[in-house]
Amino acid sequence: MTKPTADTQATPPEPHSTLGLEIPQVTARAKVLGRAIYAGDIKLPGMLHGKVLRSPYPHARIVSIDTSAARALPGVKAVLTGADAPATLWGVHHKERAVLARDVVRYCGEEVAAVAAISDEIARDALDLIQVEYEELPAILTTVEAMDEDAPGVHPGRDNVAHEIRFERGDVDAGFAAAHLVHEATYTTHSQYPGYMEPMATVAALDPDGRLVLWTSTQAVNLVRVQVAATLGLPVSRVRVVQATTGGGFGGKIVEDDNQLVAGLLALRTGRPVRLVNNRLEDFQACCASVPEQITLKLGMDREGTIVAKQVRIVAECGAYAGLAGDVMHVSAMRSDNMHRNPNVRSHATLYYTNNPPRGAFRGFGGTQMLFALNSHLHTMAEQLGLDPAAVHKRNAVAVGETTVHGWHIGSTGLVECIDQATDAIGWAGKRQQQGKGTGVKRRGVGMAAAMHVSGNRTIGNWDGATVIVKINEDGRVFVISGECDMGQGATTMISQVVAHELGLPLADVYVVPPDTDVAPVAVGSLASRVTMSAGNAAIVAVRKARDELFALAAPRWNVAPEALAIGGGAVYVASEPAQRATMAELARAHIWRHGGGGIQVSGSWDPKTVMHDDQLFGNIAAAYSFAAQAVEVEVDTETGRVTVLDSYVADDCGKALNPIAVHGQTNGATVQAIGWALYEQLHYEGGRLANGNFADYTMATADAVPMLRGGFVESNDPNGPYGAKGASETAILPGAPAIANAVYDAIGVRIHDLPITPEKVLAALRAMKKEGADHA
Known part of the structure; x- marks a missing residue:
C-alpha cells in the first residue's frame, strides 16, 4: 500500500454519503454466520428450562389441579399454578388476563401451569404429571353467538362488547341521495398467523442485586418492562429488559404475549435463570393472530366516479382477551377514509369477545381488512360505471396540502404516481381489454389496488x-x-x-x-x-x-x-x-x-407536531402518511379453482429511499404475506381447538407460489421525514389481497367477498354463476 503524501493528506475527503445506497443490513453478517444471539441461544450458569401447560378447552372451570407428582419428579425446581401467580391482571387497555389461569380458562391454549426444571425433557415430563380436572363450559366461538342478547359474558359481569366506535362526518344521507350509483356489499377477512421464523422466547434471571433481567424477542423493550413490572408487582426500576436478536415480529411481539411474564415469574420463584421458548404449536396458540372482521361497506358515487358518501359497519372479534384488537379495529374503521376526498363518512365498529384465542396486532394493523373491502368495492363500482378502476382511484386520491375528513394533514403523497407506476409495469391498459384471456380452462385477469398507512401514530398516548x-x-x-x-x-x-x-x-x-x-x-x-x-x-x-x-x-x-x-x-x-x-x-x-x-x-x-385525536376521533395523528399501489396478473384454473399469481408489481411511496435494497426487501416480504393471506393461509379450528398449528398444515406461500417479485418506489420527499423519508415496512402489505381478488374477477367474472380465495370458493362461485345464467335463460 502506498503511503499517503503530504499533498494527498491535505486533500479533503471525497464527498460521500451512506444515504440512498443499497446497503446490506449491518446485522446481516452476524446472522448469516450464525453469530447472532437470539433469546433461545442464551445460556446462563444454573439455568432452568421452562414449560407451560395449556388448556385443552376453549371454556372450562378449573375444578382442581394436582401438581404433587410433577413437583416430586427429580430435576423439577418449580411448578406454578394460578394460585402461585400474582393476582394482578394484565392487558393493554383492559386488565383482564391472569399470568396463569385462575378458576376458569377462556380459550384453548391459555396458560394454566408453568414448570421449571433442569432440562427441557424433565420439564416436558413434569407437564404430563400435572393433573387438572376441568368442568367444560359452553363456549362462544362466533361473533353471532357473542352478539346474542341471551349469551353469557365471556367475562362475568359484562356483555361481550370489548370496544365500540361510532363517528359521522358531513351529511352522509344527503351524499347517498345525490349519488348516481350506490353499492353495498359485505366482506369477511380471517386471522393470519405472523409466521416469523423465531418463536417467542425469553430468558429471565435475577442479577446480583436481585433485579429481574429479561433477554427477550420483542418489538418494544420499554412496553415490556412496564407490563412485567406492573403485573409481577415490582418497581419499574427493578426490571431490566434487553432485546435479544429478534427473528421477526410483524406486530406479534409488541406486548400481547404471556411468555415474558411466565418466564419472569419462574425466575422470581426459583431464584435461578429460566429459559422459556415456545415450540411452534405453542406459538400458534399463544401469539395473537390478526383480527378477523366482517365489513359491510356502502359507497355512493357520481357518474364520473367521485365518491360522495361512505358508510361502514364492522363486526370484529378479539377472542378471549382484547389486547390491541380495539386499536386494530379503530384503524379499520377510519384510516382508509383519509385516502380519498369524500367529506361524508359514517362508521360503526364493534369488537366482540369470544372463546377463541386472542387476536391483536399484525403488520398493516387493521388496514389490510378494510382495504380488501374498499378496493374490491371500488373495482365493482368502476365497472358498473364503465370506468377504469385505476382512474377512479386517481380521481378520488387525496393531494398534497389537503386536510382529510378526519383532520389529517397530507404533507406528501405519491399515491397517483404509485398507481401509474404499478399499472404501467404490468401492461394494465392493454390487458384490461382482454378479460378472461387464455385458452381452455385457464383464464387470466389483471387487478389493482391502492393503500395508505401512517408513519407514526399519536394514539397510544400524547407522545410519539x-x-x-x-x-x-x-x-x-x-x-x-x-x-x-x-x-x-x-x-x-x-x-x-x-x-x-x-x-x-x-x-x-x-x-x-x-x-x-x-x-x-x-x-x-x-x-x-x-x-x-x-x-x-x-x-x-x-x-x-x-x-x-x-x-x-x-x-x-x-x-x-x-x-x-x-x-x-x-x-x-x-x-x-x-x-x-x-x-x-x-x-x-x-x-x-x-x-x-x-x-x-x-x-x-x-417529537412530531402531531395532534392526538379528540373524543370525536378528529386530529392529525401522524407526522407523515405513506401510500402504495399494487397491480397483479393471475391465472385461474376453472376446473380446479386454483389461482396462480403470474406477475406482481408494488409501487411504494416511501418519501425518500434511504436504503433502496431495504425498501425492496420490506416490499417483497409484505407482498408474500399478502399473497399468503389472500390465497393460502387459514387457521382451522374444530370446536375452538386449533387443528393446524404447524408449518406443515398451516399453508403459507412458498417459493413456487410466488412470481418474480417486482416493485419500485416513489420519492415524495415528506417535509417532516428525515431527509424526506417515511415509513416503508407496512404499506406494501395492504393492497395485495384486493388486487388479487380484483384480478380473479377480471379473469372469470366472479367476485369473492370472503378471504382466503380458495379453490373451493372459486368453484362454488363459478357453479353459482352458471346456475344463475341458466335460470335467466
Missing part, C-alpha cells in the same frame, strides 16, 4: 417521539444508544446510515447498541411504521449536537469560527484549508483530558 444518544469514542468511532427495536426490518441500519452520513464516516465506524432499558432512552418501540420517522429525526438532532461539540473544540486550534469547519473521513478540517485538520479520535481524547472535560456524549429528541 424518540430520543437517541450519540457517543463518540476515543478512537473516533461512534456508539448510538436507542430504545427502538430492530426485528429484522432494518432500524439499526437506518440509524447507522443517518449517523454515518452526518459525520462523514464509513458505516463500519458506527455501532448501534442493542436496546437495553437500563441504558437506553425511553422509546415507544417498533410499531406503526414510526421508527424511521421518529428515531431517524432524533438521530439527526443528536449527531448534529455531537458534531457541534467537535467543531467547538476544533475551532480555536486554527482561530476560525465553527461555521468555517467541515467534517468527513474521520476528521474535522477547515473547509477552505483542508490541511488544517484533526481526527475525530484526537478531538474526542482532547475533549476528555482538559478542565471541565469529559466524553462526547449527547442526547437528541424529536
Whole structure:
C-alpha cells in the first residue's frame, strides 16, 4: 500500500454519503454466520428450562389441579399454578388476563401451569404429571353467538362488547341521495398467523442485586418492562429488559404475549435463570393472530366516479382477551377514509369477545381488512360505471396540502404516481381489454389496488417521539444508544446510515447498541411504521449536537469560527484549508483530558407536531402518511379453482429511499404475506381447538407460489421525514389481497367477498354463476 503524501493528506475527503445506497443490513453478517444471539441461544450458569401447560378447552372451570407428582419428579425446581401467580391482571387497555389461569380458562391454549426444571425433557415430563380436572363450559366461538342478547359474558359481569366506535362526518344521507350509483356489499377477512421464523422466547434471571433481567424477542423493550413490572408487582426500576436478536415480529411481539411474564415469574420463584421458548404449536396458540372482521361497506358515487358518501359497519372479534384488537379495529374503521376526498363518512365498529384465542396486532394493523373491502368495492363500482378502476382511484386520491375528513394533514403523497407506476409495469391498459384471456380452462385477469398507512401514530398516548444518544469514542468511532427495536426490518441500519452520513464516516465506524432499558432512552418501540420517522429525526438532532461539540473544540486550534469547519473521513478540517485538520479520535481524547472535560456524549429528541385525536376521533395523528399501489396478473384454473399469481408489481411511496435494497426487501416480504393471506393461509379450528398449528398444515406461500417479485418506489420527499423519508415496512402489505381478488374477477367474472380465495370458493362461485345464467335463460 502506498503511503499517503503530504499533498494527498491535505486533500479533503471525497464527498460521500451512506444515504440512498443499497446497503446490506449491518446485522446481516452476524446472522448469516450464525453469530447472532437470539433469546433461545442464551445460556446462563444454573439455568432452568421452562414449560407451560395449556388448556385443552376453549371454556372450562378449573375444578382442581394436582401438581404433587410433577413437583416430586427429580430435576423439577418449580411448578406454578394460578394460585402461585400474582393476582394482578394484565392487558393493554383492559386488565383482564391472569399470568396463569385462575378458576376458569377462556380459550384453548391459555396458560394454566408453568414448570421449571433442569432440562427441557424433565420439564416436558413434569407437564404430563400435572393433573387438572376441568368442568367444560359452553363456549362462544362466533361473533353471532357473542352478539346474542341471551349469551353469557365471556367475562362475568359484562356483555361481550370489548370496544365500540361510532363517528359521522358531513351529511352522509344527503351524499347517498345525490349519488348516481350506490353499492353495498359485505366482506369477511380471517386471522393470519405472523409466521416469523423465531418463536417467542425469553430468558429471565435475577442479577446480583436481585433485579429481574429479561433477554427477550420483542418489538418494544420499554412496553415490556412496564407490563412485567406492573403485573409481577415490582418497581419499574427493578426490571431490566434487553432485546435479544429478534427473528421477526410483524406486530406479534409488541406486548400481547404471556411468555415474558411466565418466564419472569419462574425466575422470581426459583431464584435461578429460566429459559422459556415456545415450540411452534405453542406459538400458534399463544401469539395473537390478526383480527378477523366482517365489513359491510356502502359507497355512493357520481357518474364520473367521485365518491360522495361512505358508510361502514364492522363486526370484529378479539377472542378471549382484547389486547390491541380495539386499536386494530379503530384503524379499520377510519384510516382508509383519509385516502380519498369524500367529506361524508359514517362508521360503526364493534369488537366482540369470544372463546377463541386472542387476536391483536399484525403488520398493516387493521388496514389490510378494510382495504380488501374498499378496493374490491371500488373495482365493482368502476365497472358498473364503465370506468377504469385505476382512474377512479386517481380521481378520488387525496393531494398534497389537503386536510382529510378526519383532520389529517397530507404533507406528501405519491399515491397517483404509485398507481401509474404499478399499472404501467404490468401492461394494465392493454390487458384490461382482454378479460378472461387464455385458452381452455385457464383464464387470466389483471387487478389493482391502492393503500395508505401512517408513519407514526399519536394514539397510544400524547407522545410519539424518540430520543437517541450519540457517543463518540476515543478512537473516533461512534456508539448510538436507542430504545427502538430492530426485528429484522432494518432500524439499526437506518440509524447507522443517518449517523454515518452526518459525520462523514464509513458505516463500519458506527455501532448501534442493542436496546437495553437500563441504558437506553425511553422509546415507544417498533410499531406503526414510526421508527424511521421518529428515531431517524432524533438521530439527526443528536449527531448534529455531537458534531457541534467537535467543531467547538476544533475551532480555536486554527482561530476560525465553527461555521468555517467541515467534517468527513474521520476528521474535522477547515473547509477552505483542508490541511488544517484533526481526527475525530484526537478531538474526542482532547475533549476528555482538559478542565471541565469529559466524553462526547449527547442526547437528541424529536417529537412530531402531531395532534392526538379528540373524543370525536378528529386530529392529525401522524407526522407523515405513506401510500402504495399494487397491480397483479393471475391465472385461474376453472376446473380446479386454483389461482396462480403470474406477475406482481408494488409501487411504494416511501418519501425518500434511504436504503433502496431495504425498501425492496420490506416490499417483497409484505407482498408474500399478502399473497399468503389472500390465497393460502387459514387457521382451522374444530370446536375452538386449533387443528393446524404447524408449518406443515398451516399453508403459507412458498417459493413456487410466488412470481418474480417486482416493485419500485416513489420519492415524495415528506417535509417532516428525515431527509424526506417515511415509513416503508407496512404499506406494501395492504393492497395485495384486493388486487388479487380484483384480478380473479377480471379473469372469470366472479367476485369473492370472503378471504382466503380458495379453490373451493372459486368453484362454488363459478357453479353459482352458471346456475344463475341458466335460470335467466
